[in-house]
Each structure stands twice: as C-alpha cells, then as structure tokens.
Amino acid sequence: MSYETVVGYFKEVGRDEDILQFNSSSATVEQAAAVLQVIPARIAKTLSFRGQDEEALLIVAAGDTKIDNKKFKTTFNVKPRMLDAETVVEKTGHPVGGVCPFALATAMPIYLDISLQRFTTVFPAAGSRNSAIELTPEELYTYAQAIQWVDVCKEWDTSLT
Numbered sequence: 001m002s003y004e005t006v007v008g009y010f011k012e013v014g015r016d017e018d019i020l021q022f023n024s025s026s027a028t029v030e031q032a033a034a035v036l037q038v039i040p041a042r043i044a045k046t047l048s049f050r051g052q053d054e055e056a057l058l059i060v061a062a063g064d065t066k067i068d069n070k071k072f073k074t075t076f077n078v079k080p081r082m083l084d085a086e087t088v089v090e091k092t093g094h095p096v097g098g099v100c101p102f103a104l105a106t107a108m109p110i111y112l113d114i115s116l117q118r119f120t121t122v123f124p125a126a127g128s129r130n131s132a133i134e135l136t137p138e139e140l141y142t143y144a145q146a147i148q149w150v151d152v153c154k155e156w157d158t159s160l161t
Helices: 002-012 029-036 069-076 085-092 114-118 137-144
Strands: 019-021 043-050 056-062 110-113 131-133 148-150
Touching (some): 002 131, 029 043, 043 085, 056 085, 056 114, 110 137, 114 148
Antiparallel strands (some): 019 131
8 A cells, every 4th residue: 555655645746657666676775776777876765763752753865875873863862773664664654665755654754864965866765665756856855845954874975976
C-alpha cells in the first residue's frame, strides 16, 4: 500500500507520472544508483531517528554521506539513534528500503541535509523497494514538507555536482 499512497500523493500535485518503478531492487543506495545509472551521491536516502522525547524524525541526505554524531547532537539536542525496522514501518508506513518523506502514516518533522544541495536533481524512494522519483532539491523540500535544511552529515564529496 505504501507505493500506492505515494502515487496518490503525487497525483494530487500532478507528478504521479514522474514516479519510476523498476523490475529490480532499489532498496539500497548502491542498488538505486545502479538501476538509475547515476552516482550513489544523487540517491536521496531517508533516515529515521528518535528525536527529543522519543519522537520520530526523518533526515533526507545524499547517498554518499554518513550521520555526524556531533553535528546531529548539536542540531537536535539528542544523541542520534536510528529507529528499528518495525518502528520505521509503523511511523512512516513505508518498508525499509522504500522509506521516503512523502505520504507518511504519522506526522513527523522532516529535515533535508545540505549535502543534497550539490545536485540539480536527486532521487528519493517512492514508498517501495523498487521505486524512485527525480526531484530538484527545492522540489524535494516542498513535496516532503520539510521543516528546514540542516548540516548533520559527514564524509560527502564536495566536488560532486
């Protein structure tokens, strides 16, 4: 149902035809990059964390990044702890490997990492382990209804565009 929910969400804004569905898995950054024939950094991975008061939050970051524990704690005033797979599905409505910031099962804050701003377009998942949609970072921000851009990642290649 998750994929169908995301398609419905994008249908409301006239972008459902832009969702890509694949015959093979795009569940990991590497798989998605291979299927889309793009560099892994352009995959917009959605990461699920526990925020303050145990509330869930999502961070969408470039595929070549890792969470920087110090930056995360400074930004959110809590040590980064990822949600377990069962909680991810419960909170987002999307399966691990298809988690995206669209059409969520429960409302939660969504943040976009500045690592995505290097690219003209990026590819977040679309609610399944074999789908994606190509969006500009600004479109991603809008459609995800993000709260703000944050700087919570490390190890990304600033020379890539």
